[in-house]
Amino acid sequence: EQCTNETWNKIAQRGTIVVGVKADTRPWGYRDQTGGIIGMEADMARQVADTLGVALELVAVESSNRMQFLEGGRIDLMIATMSDRKDRREIVGIVGPNYYSSGTNVMTPKALGVTAWSDLKNRPVCGKQGAFYNQIVEQRYGAQIIAFGSNAEALQALRDKKCIAWVYDDSSIAADLASGHYDEFEMPLVSEDNNPWGLAVPIAERDCVFGRFMSGMQYSWHQSGELVALEQKWGIQATAYLAEQHARFADWLAD
Amino acid sequence: MPHLSRRRGAPISGPLMLDAFSEFFRQLAEDYPRWNFVFFYQPVQAGKIWTGLQYTVILSLACLVFSVIIGVVGAWLQGSKRRLLRNLVQGYIQLFRNTPPFVQLLFFYFALGQLTPTYSPDGWLEVPIISNVGWAIISLSFFAGAFNVEIFRSGIEAVPDATIEASEALGMTRLQTYSHVILPLAFRVSLPALNNNLVNLIKTTTQAFAIAVPELLYQAVTIWNDYPSAQYPAMLLLFVVYIGLVGIMVLGMNRWERHLAIPGYGN
Amino acid sequence: MTPVRVLAAVPVWIPFALFFLCALWPSLALAQSGEAVRPFHALWRWAPFLITKGFLFNILISFLCLIIGTGVGVLLGLCQISLLRPVRRISWFITQLFRNSPWLVILFIVMLALPFEVTIFGKAYFVPAWIKAVVGLSLPIMANISEIVRGAIRSVPNTQWEAAEALAFTRQQTMWRIILPQCFKRMIPPWMNWYAILTMATPLVSILGVEEVMNLTRQAIVAEENRPELLMPFYGFVLLLFFAYCYPIARLTLRLERKFAVKL
Amino acid sequence: MPHMTATATWPPEDPIVSIRGVRKSFGTLEVLKGVDMDIMKGEVICIIGPSGSGKSTLIRCINALNDIQEGSITVEGQEVHDPRLDKLELRKKIGMVFQQYNLFPHKTALQNIMMAPVLVMKENKAEVENRARALLKKVRLEGKEDAYPGELSGGQQQRVAIARSLAMQPDVMLFDEVTAALDPETVKEVLLTIKELAAEGMTCILVTHEMGFAREVADYIYFTDRGVIVEHGPPDSFFDDAQDERTKLFLSQIL
Amino acid sequence: MPHMTATATWPPEDPIVSIRGVRKSFGTLEVLKGVDMDIMKGEVICIIGPSGSGKSTLIRCINALNDIQEGSITVEGQEVHDPRLDKLELRKKIGMVFQQYNLFPHKTALQNIMMAPVLVMKENKAEVENRARALLKKVRLEGKEDAYPGELSGGQQQRVAIARSLAMQPDVMLFDEVTAALDPETVKEVLLTIKELAAEGMTCILVTHEMGFAREVADYIYFTDRGVIVEHGPPDSFFDDAQDERTKLFLSQIL
Numbered sequence A: 001e002q003c004t005n006e007t008w009n010k011i012a013q014r015g016t017i018v019v020g021v022k023a024d025t026r027p028w029g030y031r032d033q034t035g036g037i038i039g040m041e042a043d044m045a046r047q048v049a050d051t052l053g054v055a056l057e058l059v060a061v062e063s064s065n066r067m068q069f070l071e072g073g074r075i076d077l078m079i080a081t082m083s084d085r086k087d088r089r090e091i092v093g094i095v096g097p098n099y100y101s102s103g104t105n106v107m108t109p110k111a112l113g114v115t116a117w118s119d120l121k122n123r124p125v126c127g128k129q130g131a132f133y134n135q136i137v138e139q140r141y142g143a144q145i146i147a148f149g150s151n152a153e154a155l156q157a158l159r160d161k162k163c164i165a166w167v168y169d170d171s172s173i174a175a176d177l178a179s180g181h182y183d184e185f186e187m188p189l190v191s192e193d194n195n196p197w198g199l200a201v202p203i204a205e206r207d208c209v210f211g212r213f214m215s216g217m218q219y220s221w222h223q224s225g226e227l228v229a230l231e232q233k234w235g236i237q238a239t240a241y242l243a244e245q246h247a248r249f250a251d252w253l254a255d
Numbered sequence B: 001m002p003h004l005s006r007r008r009g010a011p012i013s014g015p016l017m018l019d020a021f022s023e024f025f026r027q028l029a030e031d032y033p034r035w036n037f038v039f040f041y042q043p044v045q046a047g048k049i050w051t052g053l054q055y056t057v058i059l060s061l062a063c064l065v066f067s068v069i070i071g072v073v074g075a076w077l078q079g080s081k082r083r084l085l086r087n088l089v090q091g092y093i094q095l096f097r098n099t100p101p102f103v104q105l106l107f108f109y110f111a112l113g114q115l116t117p118t119y120s121p122d123g124w125l126e127v128p129i130i131s132n133v134g135w136a137i138i139s140l141s142f143f144a145g146a147f148n149v150e151i152f153r154s155g156i157e158a159v160p161d162a163t164i165e166a167s168e169a170l171g172m173t174r175l176q177t178y179s180h181v182i183l184p185l186a187f188r189v190s191l192p193a194l195n196n197n198l199v200n201l202i203k204t205t206t207q208a209f210a211i212a213v214p215e216l217l218y219q220a221v222t223i224w225n226d227y228p229s230a231q232y233p234a235m236l237l238l239f240v241v242y243i244g245l246v247g248i249m250v251l252g253m254n255r256w257e258r259h260l261a262i263p264g265y266g267n
Numbered sequence C: 001m002t003p004v005r006v007l008a009a010v011p012v013w014i015p016f017a018l019f020f021l022c023a024l025w026p027s028l029a030l031a032q033s034g035e036a037v038r039p040f041h042a043l044w045r046w047a048p049f050l051i052t053k054g055f056l057f058n059i060l061i062s063f064l065c066l067i068i069g070t071g072v073g074v075l076l077g078l079c080q081i082s083l084l085r086p087v088r089r090i091s092w093f094i095t096q097l098f099r100n101s102p103w104l105v106i107l108f109i110v111m112l113a114l115p116f117e118v119t120i121f122g123k124a125y126f127v128p129a130w131i132k133a134v135v136g137l138s139l140p141i142m143a144n145i146s147e148i149v150r151g152a153i154r155s156v157p158n159t160q161w162e163a164a165e166a167l168a169f170t171r172q173q174t175m176w177r178i179i180l181p182q183c184f185k186r187m188i189p190p191w192m193n194w195y196a197i198l199t200m201a202t203p204l205v206s207i208l209g210v211e212e213v214m215n216l217t218r219q220a221i222v223a224e225e226n227r228p229e230l231l232m233p234f235y236g237f238v239l240l241l242f243f244a245y246c247y248p249i250a251r252l253t254l255r256l257e258r259k260f261a262v263k264l
Numbered sequence D, E: 001m002p003h004m005t006a007t008a009t010w011p012p013e014d015p016i017v018s019i020r021g022v023r024k025s026f027g028t029l030e031v032l033k034g035v036d037m038d039i040m041k042g043e044v045i046c047i048i049g050p051s052g053s054g055k056s057t058l059i060r061c062i063n064a065l066n067d068i069q070e071g072s073i074t075v076e077g078q079e080v081h082d083p084r085l086d087k088l089e090l091r092k093k094i095g096m097v098f099q100q101y102n103l104f105p106h107k108t109a110l111q112n113i114m115m116a117p118v119l120v121m122k123e124n125k126a127e128v129e130n131r132a133r134a135l136l137k138k139v140r141l142e143g144k145e146d147a148y149p150g151e152l153s154g155g156q157q158q159r160v161a162i163a164r165s166l167a168m169q170p171d172v173m174l175f176d177e178v179t180a181a182l183d184p185e186t187v188k189e190v191l192l193t194i195k196e197l198a199a200e201g202m203t204c205i206l207v208t209h210e211m212g213f214a215r216e217v218a219d220y221i222y223f224t225d226r227g228v229i230v231e232h233g234p235p236d237s238f239f240d241d242a243q244d245e246r247t248k249l250f251l252s253q254i255l
């Protein structure tokens, strides 16, 4: 395959990079009251733009449309809490090293005393439409998934006791639990499928300039500890993954 | 396999056909990755589609029935002598006609859902008496019902005063006039508009997916989230199924309309 | 005997009062005295953003759809009564197809069928999702306008065609000078009615990721850390916005309907 | 209520319908400005007059389809506009046929005729059916039993309407321009039916524009104009010897 | 086409409208079964006959609103059912007035009259307006120029319809039961207008049920029954001395 570097050139030509981030996933990407998008992934996008020396345009994407946005050229780059999966790699250009990782976990009421994944069997579990965690608990543990359009609605359903758990990624749940609005809930299970998150460029760019560049960005983020810092900035529980990666990519010459 | 089937005396075409059918789509998915009709060869996905179809049909039928009942009762209440009652019906109609059904669904489910009694099978879970399917039926029925009230009311208005007078002049009571003359005529007049509204209702049932009713669209979205390659096929399926459902509905209503047609009346 | 035409007589405040009752009473009933203030405070902070960036955009989308849908729909409707059989057939088919498919399904399909980028004179342009939404919503509107036009034309008595024919008018002249002017008034009420329906369908485009009021409302709730007591006031607020916009249209439609019904 | 007796016993010397000083307004428009009439049992009277002179209103008042503001109307001695009056009882005694026939379009000819006796009088269905068939024969419509109104010509519909009224075995029949909506040829059929009815001794009050018919069949003629009776008398003197100017003008135009 | 000359020069010895052996079916129903007629310039002919006998169909065939299956109809020597015929040309020569007036409800009386000359004949607007006002005066409707059809009585509407046809300055006028939808009093106004027109020498073909009028105004009368002309002749001999049985029956009924 010949590299055309189409997207890369387009970014340069335009002088703007368009990055798709979430606007409905606090604290990775969400709205401030003026409508702007802020959050950890928004910050990452900003650094990419700064490194390229171009302007940044953030586009809010959703789980259900983020890959199409990238495929269709609506965005140049996607940093949108997406788990790195094999079938997804066939559609979008996910480049390593992964910038984050999370596992599947559930938020359940303390009162229920859930201790094992198997407790979910044949019980209603709320999920988010388009999230792949649904598939896991449904197929692996036989839970009945009720999927809503947004986290807010799913969490509301959990509070209304319409389901016994909310299945999502562990870091997001941890963030919610830390917010103080979910004191009567807990995350009692061991995360499953610790799954790295992938940012993605258009698939044609994966092994070309843009893909390689993004690989490098992620590498240097890990190396400099930038991601750990961002995690802290946005009040996310420190993940073992980021610490590990930071250690792993540490500059051997640094003191 | 064919030997086995034959020995059992079962018709071989059935399973063979099915095998060939799923094999064809499995192959198709391999040759054309964008056309992964996963629900035609993978039992779990097929089950989802089948459940979705059932929910869609149940939802449509239930809403159809309730919305018509709401329409008839509402039209009758609108003829009431009590101003308050009429105003209440009016308020209801305006409320439901002038807000998006999509938001209505969410609001019904989350807002009113908190106020309905619940029972608890396990001490924590509070299963509302009205499930999300129930709320979808209620919400959509009231939505379509608001239109039906108006439809029946204008049907009643279309009955000429003179015909009503004739029946009064024959000494019929109000109730007799209503049930034997006004309603049968009004109903016929209302049929085309009713037909339209009910078609609309069937189309609107897709919006129930906002509150996680596992109807066809919900299942289709689930499938294409799990299998991005099944996106086109799932949409194609949606399209075909809904056109089919609406088609059946229209055919049925047209038949009924013809059945009710009075020679030399209307047209 | 005839049921009273109360509609126009209903004071405006009644539906509004009912509305507030239904929309806000549950949330008020639910929230405890001190707590009740917080969700409304949050709503208050977000309302300007939701209206200016969200609801106004819904209105914009609805206007664009109306313009496109009406333009194409009128043509399609005229094709439906064309003298050429194939033209009639094809336009009928298109009309029925888009009239009878769920809006959501049409929206999904348009989202996929249209590219995200078009190249015009060698320059590439993005096709923002909201443009696709406009296309997607215009299709069913177009089909319904087409039916309105056909219905209105057919409602003009045949004798009007004959009278014009006997006066040596051509078909074109008859259509534009005699028939359409008579239909015009009749088409306005159903047309406005469809506008209201269209406006109320705009939250559907949130599913395409268009940042209209419904989507932004959800995002606002997320930004407020998913506090569950926010759901009702926020969704109730969205209902209220639509009601405040569509109800006057409905009343105007009704008034026009009456006015024209008497005159013709 | 001593007077509520069947026609058969109604004393021939008392008027069966008596109208005294009747005034009626629609809003500010006074339509009847003091009308007096006496109709004896078995009499056929015709009311003629220009359009809008209040003829229809007058006969609609007789059967309480319109109320009156002043004066009195009695039918078989009973005050029609007594608020306590049982309108249904009154309407069993009075048959009315309208200009526009007003058949029930969703019922066949036979069903149209049978409806009121069965529903209102609770008569035996089989008996009513026999009577209905006989009535259809009487109005020369044998064979049209199962036709719907839409399948009948105007004249046929009007005759069904007459039969429908007769099925209630009324004491008085009111006819409001029953031939006005018919074409010249079918007018004859209907007039013939009414003539036969009159010949059998039915009390008839007719509003008509058919002068020849009025002359032939009426026992007495009233001419109304702008809400008052300006001329009345037996047919011969009325037609040949009208005194009133308006009557003369009208007669000259009509012919 | 030597015959396509203006009326003024049409030779008085040739029939201006000539109908020969005309047959016309609707599906399997034969409505006209061989009709012959000749109408000379300036003649007024009346067609009478029972309902459904094909009178309307016949005159609709004359201006090509219906086509025919057999026979020929010529107007000013030109075959009407020639497929190459310019229908618009034909209809400029023939004016037609319908039973239901068919005025354009969205235009005033004056506009109704002016429309065809301006749009079809492309005449000068000011001229046409003068003519239209004169025509309104002729049909005795001065002052109603700006009234919409809905604001006019039936008789007035019908006279506007006549004026509208006359505005095209046709050579032949067709009238199809123009008084049938009117009430007895207003019939007179319309008949008067037609009488004046006939007196001025306009060629008129009238379908009518008004026998008195036919007698007074017609030069020649045709009686149709079931698609054929069963009797014809000048009014006096027709009315007093009809030969055909059906005609006699009809005349006896009508009177």
Ligand SMILES: Nc1ncnc2c1ncn2[C@@H]1O[C@H](COP(=O)(O)OP(=O)(O)OP(=O)(O)O)[C@@H](O)[C@H]1O
Pocket: D026, D029, D031, D049, D050, D051, D052, D053, D054, D055, D056, D057, D058, D177
């Ligand atoms: N329901 C009504 N409301 C208001 N005005 C009415 C009503 N019914 C009749 N009128 C008016 O009362 C007057 C008399 O009407 P009515 O129908 O009795 O006249 P008529 O003599 O029967 O005339 P026609 O020969 O045209 O039937 C008319 O001016 C009419 O407009």
Ligand SMILES: Nc1ncnc2c1ncn2[C@@H]1O[C@H](COP(=O)(O)OP(=O)(O)OP(=O)(O)O)[C@@H](O)[C@H]1O
Pocket: E026, E029, E031, E049, E050, E051, E052, E053, E054, E055, E056, E057, E058, E177
């Ligand atoms: N468009 C049509 N299609 C089918 N049948 C028709 C059509 N027009 C007229 N007919 C039939 O042709 C016959 C003659 O109709 P036509 O209108 O010419 O009669 P007419 O003599 O004018 O009667 P009337 O006095 O009632 O107006 C009738 O039987 C009628 O039903």
Ligand SMILES: [Mg+2]
Pocket: D055, D056, D057, D176, D177
């Ligand atoms: Mg009257």
Ligand SMILES: [Mg+2]
Pocket: E055, E056, E057, E176, E177
């Ligand atoms: Mg005719």
